[in-house]
Amino acid sequence: MNLKSTTSSISDFFYARPKLKYYLPQALTIFFIVFIFGYFSYNAQVNMDNRGIDFGLRFLGEESSFDIQFTPFVEYDGTKSYATAYLVGLINTIIVALIGIFFATILGVVIGISRLSPNYLIAKMSEIYIEIFRNVPLLLQLFFWYFAVLRTLPLPKDAVNFYDISFLSIKGLYVPRFIWTNGQLFLTSIIASIIVIFFLLKFFKKEQEQTGKQYPKFLISLTIITVLPFLTFLIGGVSLDFEYPELKQLSKTIYNFKGGISIIPELMALALALSLYTATFIAENVRAGIEGISRGQKEAAASIGLTPGQTLKLVVMPQALRIIIPPTTNQYLNLTKNSSLAAAIAYPDLVLVFAGTALMQTGRAIEIISITMLSYLSLSITISIFMNWYNKKIAIKEK
Amino acid sequence: MKKMFKHLFSFFAIFAVVMLALGTESMAAKKSKTLKNTIKKGFVRCGVSQGLPGFSNADASGNWTGVDVDVCRAVAAAVLGDAGKVKFTPLSAKERFTALTAGEIDILSRNTTWTLSRDADIGLTFVGVNFYDGQGFMVRKASGITSTSQFKSGLSACVNIGTTTELNMRDFFTANGITYEPVVFEKADEVVAAYDSGRCDTYTTDKSGLAAQRTKLSNPDDHIVLPETISKEPLGPVVRQGDAVWEDIVRWSLNVMIEAEEYGINSSNADSMKTSKNPQIKRLVGAEGELGAALGLDNDWSLRIIKQVGNYGESYKRNIADTGILPTRGPNELWTKGGLLYVPPAR
Numbered sequence: 141m142n143l144k145s146t147t148s149s150i151s152d153f154f155y156a157r158p159k160l161k162y163y164l165p166q167a168l169t170i171f172f173i174v175f176i177f178g179y180f181s182y183n184a185q186v187n188m189d190n191r192g193i194d195f196g197l198r199f200l201g202e203e204s205s206f207d208i209q210f211t212p213f214v215e216y217d218g219t220k221s222y223a224t225a226y227l228v229g230l231i232n233t234i235i236v237a238l239i240g241i242f243f244a245t246i247l248g249v250v251i252g253i254s255r256l257s258p259n260y261l262i263a264k265m266s267e268i269y270i271e272i273f274r275n276v277p278l279l280l281q282l283f284f285w286y287f288a289v290l291r292t293l294p295l296p297k298d299a300v301n302f303y304d305i306s307f308l309s310i311k312g313l314y315v316p317r318f319i320w321t322n323g324q325l326f327l328t329s330i331i332a333s334i335i336v337i338f339f340l341l342k343f344f345k346k347e348q349e350q351t352g353k354q355y356p357k358f359l360i361s362l363t364i365i366t367v368l369p370f371l372t373f374l375i376g377g378v379s380l381d382f383e384y385p386e387l388k389q390l391s392k393t394i395y396n397f398k399g400g401i402s403i404i405p406e407l408m409a410l411a412l413a414l415s416l417y418t419a420t421f422i423a424e425n426v427r428a429g430i431e432g433i434s435r436g437q438k439e440a441a442a443s444i445g446l447t448p449g450q451t452l453k454l455v456v457m458p459q460a461l462r463i464i465i466p467p468t469t470n471q472y473l474n475l476t477k478n479s480s481l482a483a484a485i486a487y488p489d490l491v492l493v494f495a496g497t498a499l500m501q502t503g504r505a506i507e508i509i510s511i512t513m514l515s516y517l518s519l520s521i522t523i524s525i526f527m528n529w530y531n532k533k534i535a536i537k538e539k
Numbered sequence: 540m541k542k543m544f545k546h547l548f549s550f551f552a553i554f555a556v557v558m559l560a561l562g563t564e565s566m567a568a569k570k571s572k573t574l575k576n577t578i579k580k581g582f583v584r585c586g587v588s589q590g591l592p593g594f595s596n597a598d599a600s601g602n603w604t605g606v607d608v609d610v611c612r613a614v615a616a617a618v619l620g621d622a623g624k625v626k627f628t629p630l631s632a633k634e635r636f637t638a639l640t641a642g643e644i645d646i647l648s649r650n651t652t653w654t655l656s657r658d659a660d661i662g663l664t665f666v667g668v669n670f671y672d673g674q675g676f677m678v679r680k681a682s683g684i685t686s687t688s689q690f691k692s693g694l695s696a697c698v699n700i701g702t703t704t705e706l707n708m709r710d711f712f713t714a715n716g717i718t719y720e721p722v723v724f725e726k727a728d729e730v731v732a733a734y735d736s737g738r739c740d741t742y743t744t745d746k747s748g749l750a751a752q753r754t755k756l757s758n759p760d761d762h763i764v765l766p767e768t769i770s771k772e773p774l775g776p777v778v779r780q781g782d783a784v785w786e787d788i789v790r791w792s793l794n795v796m797i798e799a800e801e802y803g804i805n806s807s808n809a810d811s812m813k814t815s816k817n818p819q820i821k822r823l824v825g826a827e828g829e830l831g832a833a834l835g836l837d838n839d840w841s842l843r844i845i846k847q848v849g850n851y852g853e854s855y856k857r858n859i860a861d862t863g864i865l866p867t868r869g870p871n872e873l874w875t876k877g878g879l880l881y882v883p884p885a886r
Contacts, residue, residue, distance in 0.1 A: 190781060193640065193662045206705045207721050218709045290736040310737050311695060311720075344715060392683030394740045396693040405738065406722075483700075486724045486733065496633060496700045497723065503660055505637050 183206035184506065199502045200226070206497050210404050222498050229493035230515055237476040237519070239415035244475060245468075247415060248422025253452075255427050264408035266423070279481055280418055286409040286485040293405065296387060296395040305384055311396055313403040314385035322378045329372040330365070337361045353485045356535060410479065418475045425467045429460035461534050463525065470529035475519045480516070490515060571784035573645050573767040574618065574835065582624045585611035586644035589629045589726065592751040593864040594650045594670070603627045607648040609758045610669055610776045612847070613792040614646060617840040622653040623757060624849035631726065632702050633830045637777055646789055647777040650745065652703045658775075658862035666790035668775040669851075671870040671879050673705045675746040677753065680738070681761050687711075690741075695720035697739035704744050731755050737766040745772050750864045788834050795841045799823055799850035801873055806849040809842055822886055830885060842883070851880065 154161040188195060189283055200223040207218050211228045212235065215260030255266040273281070294300065299309035307314045320326065344355045372378055433456050440449040480487035483496055493510045498503060577583055587607055595605040603625075612622040620774035628644050630822035639647045640662045650672075651657075653665040676696075678684045690712075698704050700723050712719045722739050724730045727748075734742040735756050742749065749764045756762060776793065778786050799805070802820050806811050813826040824842045832837040848854065852873075859865050872878025 187641075188662075205709060207709050207719075209721050218713065240850070287732060287736065290733065290738050295737055354772045390693055390740070391689060393679065394684070394694070396695070396740075398693055412839065451726065458679040471593075483725045484729065486722045486729070488723065492700065492723060492725070496725065497705060500633055500636075501656075501706070503636060503657070 143202060151334040156532055190504075193503075195506065198505060199504055199507070202502075204501070206501065208493055209486070210407065210488050213385045222494075222502065225498055226490075226511070229488065229490035232488055232493070233476075233479055233482075233515075234519070235491040236410050236414065236479045236482065236487065239411045240408075240418065240475045240479065241472050243287045243411065243415035244418040244422055244471070247419035248468075248471075249426050251419060252423035252426025253430070255423060256430055270420040271367065272303075272421055273416050274424075278413065278417050278478055280486060282410065282413040282481055282485055285413045286406070289409045289412075291406050296391075296397060299387070299397075303388075305382070306400075307385055307387070307397055309397070310405065312405050313408065314397045314400045315403065316382040316384050317399070317401050319383055320378070321381075322376060323380075325372055325376045326355040326369060326378045328498050329376075333365045336368075339366055365394070404487070406485050408483070409485060410482050410487045417478075418471050421471045421474075422468055425464050425471070426460070429462075429464035430456060432463045433459050437440075458534065462531075462536070465527060465531045465534070467532070469524060472523050472527065476523060477516060542668050546549070548725070570808050571782055573779070573782045573785040574777045574788065577618055581619065581726045582626045583611055583618065583646065584628065584644045584819060585614075586628050586630045586635055586638050586647040586649055587611070589631060589647045591650060591748060592754060592861055593747065593859040594751070595627070595629075595648070597627070597629075604858055605857050606669060607650060607774075607776075609796070609848050609858070610789070610793055611646055612617055613796055614789055614843045616843040616847045617788060617792050619834055619835075620843060621714040622843075631792045632699055633725065636771060636777075639663065639777060642779070643786065646779065650748070650774045651777055652745075653773045653775050662780045663777050664780045664786055665777050666773050666786055667793050667882070668773040669793055670774040672745040672747050672749065672772040672774050674704055674743060674770040674772055675749055675768055676765045677734075677742045677749045677762050678740065678765060678859065680761055685763075685765070687715075687765055687769070690715070690717055692716075692718040693720075694741060696737045697722045697724065697734045699723075699727055699730050700725050701746060703770070703772065708743055727752065728755075732859070745774070747859075747865060784835055788836070789886060791834060792844055795823065795844050795885055796848065796851045796854065797880050797882045798871075798885055799841075799845045800852040801875060804850060805853055806846055807820055809845040813842075819884070819886065828886070 176350070185195075185197055201221050203219060204222045204225045206225070207220045208216060208225065208228050210232060213231055214224065214228050216224055216228050251266045251269060254262045255270070257263045257266075282504050293308065293310040296307070296309040299307040299314075301307055305316050340360065341357060344357055347355070383399050385397040385402075387395055388398045389395050437455055438451055441455040442448075446454065479489060480491040485490040486492070490512055495508055499508045502508070543777075552814070585608075587603060589606070590596050593605055595603060595607040597603050606626070608625075611625045611627070615624045615861055626639065630644075630647075630649060635647055635649055635651065636657070642650065647663075648669075650670070651665075652672075655666065657663055658665050660788055668749050676687060677816050683687065684690070694717070696708060696719055698721055705721070705723065708719075722733060725734065730742065730744075731752050733739060742752070744752070746764060746768065753759045772827040776789055799809075802817070802823060804820060804823060809824055812820050812824045815821055815824075815826075818827055820834060822830060824845065825831065825838040825840070829838065831840045834840070849857070855868065861870075868876075868878060870879045872880065874881035
């Protein structure tokens with residue numbers, strides 16, 4: 141009796157104050173979040189004060205005084221600042237993420253489609269591939285590929301020779317470096333031809349919709365993109381030279397290549413492991429997407445005379461993509477974040493260079509880890525924004 | 540709306556009071572918090588390497604041995620009376636300082652080089668040197684290289700991350716005008732594996748480390764450590780900044796081991812040395828003077844170190860010489876025998 145009256149008085153209390161009932165839980169939530177964040181940052185500050193550590197980002201301007209193995213696109217050596225070292229790490233992370241996403245997507249789509257193939261052997265092989273690669277931890281796969289790659293590749297002296305212009309050895313893949321004269325003009329002509337092709341394709345599509353007339357789109361595009369740049373090559377004084385890698389002897393048994401561009405084995409192993417691993421998940425997404433389209437759609441397409449290829453391209457895929465894209469975005473994000481395992485096999489990514497060497501040399505753990513986390517967050521958000529834009533573009537336009 | 544802000548304000552007021560209370564509690568200065576906590580816990584928390592033979596290495600049953608390990612054992616013997624009361628935490632080069640400053644360990648005894656920036660910058664204090672080392676290079680014998688002067692541009696060098704090694708290597712190659720390719724790994728085992736497979740032409744780290752890691756290669760005899768030393772690497776135990784008493788305990792635990800060797804006191808004759816005529820020997824075994832009290836310990840602290848862990852020479856012989864890593868003492872000989880080991884007197 142007593143209890144009942146208390147309960148009812150509490151609910152009465154709130155019943156009479158609907159605004160309080162509405163705001164109190166929210167205020168409590170805000171208080172809790174602020175308290176947690178405040179407590180942690182305060183605690184960190186007190187502890188850092190006690191131990192004589194100060195907080196600041198000035199170290200970013202200091203000379204890094206360590207070298208990095210792989211620094212494409214950025215001029216870097218030990219005399220540059222920590223900020224430059226950060227940039228090198230970030231770019232290396234982006235490079236491996238882009239390569240990984242590219243190959244994982246291609247492989248994933250191929251495997252996903254072949255898993256639904258009526259050919260028993262192809263379907264079964266795809267299934268076995270998926271089951272093996274998605275169920276072994278990525279770090280183990282990474283070590284496997286790295287040391288498998290290292291142990292199977294020959295020493296530079298006996299490098300695999302591709303027509304004397306490219307060499308594959310344990311020190312990496314050496315390819316010729318392009319040295320352009322008037323390269324700008326050549327690039328402009330390529331961009332120009334792409335724009336021309338874009339508008340031509342639009343015109344062809346319109347023509348087909350209005351008159352039903354079909355043009356050999358592929359052939360015309362190919363002609364434009366080869367002929368136009370070729371003409372600038374002849375007329376515009378554009379020339380291309382190559383700097384070929386050369387084998388040099390450093391001691392009795394030590395050889396290495398000089399010149400050209402080197403693609404280090406760490407990058408190859410990391411890109412390989414990331415692509416093979418992520419492709420399995422993308423393949424499953426693709427399969428789910430295709431199986432999500434009802435049979436009737438395919439039968440209807442066949443009944444109006446579309447070929448199986450056309451059915452896949454015009455009827456199934458546009459609808460399947462809506463199912464495939466959102467989970468695939470997740471896989472792209474995973475791949476980008478997984479690339480931080482690079483540190484284990486000496487690929488100089490953001491974690492190895494910045495959250496590794498730079499952190500150790502400066503001892504600024506809180507600053508560097510915060511910057512690194514923010515960098516991965518920004519990368520992930522960028523990918524999300526792009527994929528969401530694409531997803532919206534292909535979504536059903538409801539009228 | 541107004542009411543809500545009023546509520547929020549009172550929440551913040553409470554929040555501020557709570558923060559202040561917590562703050563004053565944690566800022567209150569205490570005399571050697573570390574010593575107090577160690578006695579309360581009943582063991583010394585010691586950070587060691589992930590496996591470097593001779594310095595800190597665990598056997599199959601998890602027993603740690605090595606000269607770095609012995610420093611922690613000495614502190615345990617001095618503070619807790621039992622050299623076995625140590626909890627070892629294996630740390631990577633990258634984690635070690637954070638583990639110490641964050642208070643996960645109380646002594647870092649992990650072949651760590653004493654440098655100005657580490658000592659001054661990041662909340663650490665180096666207490667002494669228990670091994671004088673220097674960075675060197677290992678190459679394949681077949682390469683024909685017998686000296687670093689034969690190095691040429693284009694070499695690739697395998698190295699461990701987060702160490703002074705990375706910086707010394709750059710200094711050395713830059714000073715000699717050699718361009719090189721640094722291949723940086725997070726763990727020593729991967730460095731060894733990559734060097735072994737031929738990914739790198741040379742492997743560089745402290746010479747003691749090279750000697751120890753060489754034993755892990757598939758054919759140790761195919762490799763040589765070049766004679767040149769390109770850096771000074773005084774390795775020693777580290778403690779957190781701001782606990783002077785604990786710092787002194789660790790420093791003098793190490794010093795006692797070295798001085799005991801100097802005066803010929805070892806684990807087997809320590810008890811009999813109590814009746815020695817030499818007052819310095821008597822002080823070292825606690826038969827004279829009040830050295831322990833100055834550190835907040837009892838007077839048998841140094842005797843326990845010598846009896847349970849041994850003097851520096853015994854530790855070196857047991858861990859480094861007898862295991863075939865570095866048969867000769869080199870710079871790690873006593874100053875009286877032409878080495879660098881010279882510690883302030885315990886008196």
